[in-house]
Every structure is written in structure tokens, then in C-alpha cells.
Amino acid sequence: MSATRLKQNTLSKRKIYAVDLFCGAGGLTHGLVKSGIDVKLGVDIDPACSYPYISNNQKVKFELKSVEELGAKDIKAGFRKNGINLLAGCAPCQTFSTYNRKADKDDDRWWLLLQFSRLVRESSPDLVTMENVPELIKQDVFNNFVQQLTEEGYFVSYKVVDCSEYGLPQHRKRLVLLASKFGSINLLEPGKFDITTLSVREAIGDLPPLTAGATHEEDSLHQSSSLSKKNLERIRASRPGGTWKDWGEHLVAECHKKGSGKGYRSVYGRMVWDDPAPTMTTQFFGFGNGRFGHPEQDRAISLREGAILQSFPREYKFVPPGEPVSIKTVGRLIGNAVPVKLGEIIGYSLRAHITEWEDDIKNRRK
Template structure:
């Protein structure tokens, strides 16, 4: 196994950790790991739209390739002989999401986690991390993933994390797994991470005001979707934290008047300034797709605001200069991303683990 190459009489430098990010997307996890102090040498994704934002904002190389076709030699080459190898990733999670009521084991994405397992077996990284939706935890494919790690000698810890407790300005529950060949490992607690809770107002309250359908002159990503005449009337009568149930009868959609539609209360709402945002999905730029109305301005939140609520830096580049902006494409990249702050939490947890391992080794020498 990979840990046999670590001389326990030597102090392992934190800078000797090198990571590869599978299913890297636009770079949220990579950016957070880099922010924590962990070097990431390679990000891999099958989506060509990820290449520019990943490469423009991070120090890692980008490989456009399906994980099905990735070979161990490509990862080992990226690790470049590093003392400690970290394999990180978030397999596409829509299959296991509570928003997806139709997916089953016939969905090819269901088995991407097993490709993750294959690459762990073939490259033997000392450290592994995975982030996904909580629903994955109940699936046999996840249980098989964990069992395979343990069978190979990894210490495994996983838990569902409310990211808002770690300072993300968003209510987002995620499954986070950490595994190590070095010894027991666990995620930092909110107290150890030392980040204060953050509200929508603290995150996006100072961005320039724009109207529905408008684009900020200094930041093309700070643009909002236009509203139909009916939806404009709806947002005028919407209050922060409210729902369509608060509207006059004539503005309520026909589908919501039906018995089957009365349970869908989490659409057509405004965010509250003094709370974290609701979970940012791939459709966050549309007023009717969730509680994505701006707390004060009569529009849905902009692409930039969604990215900031996902803890991407305000200057994070998602499209090349002069390239047309597709709300659908960027909504997917931003909504599917691992929040940068969660990536930083994972990175700092790994660094603390390695530091404690070094201290225990020094005590034994």
C-alpha cells in the first residue's frame, strides 16, 4: 500500500501533500484546497465548459477526460513523486439528490463512484476525500466504496455537514468523507475551523443594484434573468422568506392551485438578508426555480451573486474575455460546485491530521 513508502522516522512536510481532483468542475474544491495550503497538480472533468474557469483561477493543470478512461499512470505522473498523495473528488451527484425523483441504478452516473474506487486501488494515495449529497450515504454503491477503503487499510470517517455552520452564506447539507492510511482522521468542528456564520447581506449586500434582465457594466457575470410581466407582478408582492401562498389569488399559478401543487412552497420566494441563502441549485438564476429572489431588488439573484453564495471569490473568472455568457451553462457549473469554503475546510482538516501524525511520530522517535 502507498503508506509503506512513508518513513515513520522522518517528519513529513505539509508541502509534500499533492492532490488530484477528479470531477473537478469549475474548481471549487481545488480552489479551497489551494487556499488551505495543499497543492493541487491536476483537475479532471468530462465537461469542456470547466476548462477555462478551472485553469484561469487555479495553479493546477486541467485534463478533459471521462473518469472511465483515466489511467493510473496519468494520476501518478501528476503526483510527480510527492510524499503524500491526495485523491479528491465529487462524483456527479444528481443521481442521489433529493431533487431527482427518477434516477435509479440504471443511470450511468450511479457507478462513477466505483471508478473512483478503481483509481484509489491503482494509485494507492495515502489520503482520500469525497464530497457529495447526503442521499448517497444510503446507497449500496457508497457502502461498497467505504468497505473497499477499509479493506485496503484506510481509516475512514464521514458525516453530513451543514455548510452554514462553517461560515458558508448558504444552507447546504453535504456528505464529506475523509480517509487516511496514516491513522484516524476527522473533519474539523465549526469551533476549530473558526469561521463565523455569514448572512446573505454580508455576502452580496454591497454588490451594485441591477434590474431584472440587466448586466452590470463592470462585471458581466453580475447579470440577472429577465422576468415575464406576470413574474414581475409576482415578485413585487413577494416578501423575504415568503412563498407564493402570500400572493393574491389571481397571481397564483394554476399548477399550485391543484391539490398536488400545494406542497411546492419552496419556489417563487425572496431570500432573507439576515440569514444564509437556501441551497444554491443549478437553476438559481430563475425566480421561479426556488427561493432565489433578491431580498430587495425585483429580480432573481445574478450569476455572480450565486457564485459568491457558493463562496467563490468575487473576481473568480468563469468565462474568457469576450466569450458569450450562457446562464444555463454557468448556472450548472456554479450550482454543482463544491463550495470553496468547504474545500478549504477539507484541506485544513487534512493538514491538521498530517500535523498530528508527524507529532505522534516525533514522540515515538
């Protein structure tokens, strides 16, 4: 994965210290650290996050705890008295996602953003960042979150970005919010970086070939799900970028023959070598769950390939050595993650903001 660099790398040396809520496997933390931010604490309620978070971010403390149980004292333990402090996080997004057709306000995850807001109010960080699915922008709970930040004295900006424009080999659209007590703040535009747009081929094209259901002997994460006899026929009949409409009638699923299923053309699809991948979901390891078929080999993409398309380093660890890999658990961790590349862009944007703020103070003193 190519490095991300600002075209004019004249950033402030002043440290930003961070706490990462809903930290998951560490995608946001890893990106923030790469940008030069000192993350002190990651918090998540999922025990499966513990190993990948700790083993890949060894200088960061991990706390297995619900945000509902956290208070200002817990958050401030990760802050520094004379430093610039950041509260970051991505509340679970399935409730708001277009993939969730049954979301409603009875889902407890709906209100986790309000817990985030409470912790901002109680711990009063200098900076705040939040990443989530674009659909959240339409919800009252998001509008309330923004309003409360404004009432607490923060300058707030937010926008939906296509991560492929920032060098992620994936068309992943995300809502990114930044807030600061120091002044106006914005996510840096792609043109501020030396970025190379990456395709599926450039990201995973050199990985060893696999057959469906196999695991590479040197990397237990480079494994793919098994395929039924019918799905093996289907993927062999599929072309990159095509749909199930390319198949013979005997291969089309009964649900897709109905009027309600005719619009779901991207399921049972192959990726295209020379384009970015589609959005990685928590089900990316299943051929029938989206356009997750390998462009060339007769299988769904592997866990390692999914992680790389999420911009995790190739050596990123998700399971202790020698332990069995649960494809569903690791797939969930990877699909839920904030892409490392996006975390890095957010980190550089925050550091550039601090530089601008310091320059403004210097100019006022002249």
C-alpha cells in the same frame, strides 16, 4: 468573503499533493490550494469547465477526460514520489439528490463513484476525500465505496455537514468523506476555526443593483434572468422568507393549486437578508426554481451573486473576456461546484491530520 483560519495554526510544513477528479469549475481545487495543498491535476469531462479551472488555478494542469478513461498512470502523474498524495473529487450528484425525482441505477452517473473507487485502488493515494449530497449515504454504492476503502487499508470517516456552520453564506448540507492510510481521520469541527457566520446581506448586499434581465456594465457575470410579466407581478407580491401563499389567487400557478403541488412552498420565494441563503442549485438563476428571488430587488439573484454565495472569490472568472455568457451553462457550473469554503475546510482537516500523525511518530521515538 472572510478568510478561514485555524485557531491554532501550527500545521505541518510537509507537502500534500493532490489530483481532483470531477473538478468542475474548480471550487474544491481552489479551496484546497487556499488551505496549503498543492493540487497538480484537475480532471473533468465537461469542456465548459476548462476556462474557469485553468484561468483561476493557473499552476494546476487541467485534463478534459472521462474518469472511465483514466488509469493509475494518469493519476500518478499528479502525485509525487516522496510526497503525501491525495485523491479528491465529487462525482456528479444529481442522481442522488432530492431534487431528482426520477433517479435510478440506469443513470450512468450512478456508477461514477465506482470509477472513483477503482482509481483509488489502482493509484493507492495516502489520502482520499469525497464530497456529495447527503442522500448518497443511503445508497448501496456508497456503502460499497466505504467498504472497498476499508479493505484497501484506509481509516475512513464521513459525516453530513451544514456548510453555514463553517462560514458559507448558504444552508448547504453536504456529505464529506475523509480517508487515510496513516490513522484515524476526521473533518475538523467548526469550533477549531475562527469563523464568522455570514448572511446574504454580508455576502452580496453591496453589489450594484440590477433590474431583471440586465447585465452590469463592469461585470458580465452580474446579470440576472428576465422575468415574464406574470413573474414580475409575483416577485413584487413576495416578501423575504414568504411563500406563494402570500399572493393573490390570480398569481398562484395552477400546479400549486393541486394537492400534489401545495408542498412546494419555497419556489417563487425571496431570500432573507439576515439569514444564509438556501442551497444553490444549478437552476438558482431562475426565480421560479426555488427561493432564489433577491431579498429586495425585483429579480432572481445574478450569476455573480450565486458564485459569491458558493464562496467563489468575486474576481473568479467563468467566461473568457468579451465572450457571451450563457446563463444556463455558467449557472450549472456554479451550482454544481464544491463551495470553495468547504474545500478549504477539507484541506485544513487533511493538513491537521498529517500534523497529528507526525506528532504521534515523534512521541513513539521518545
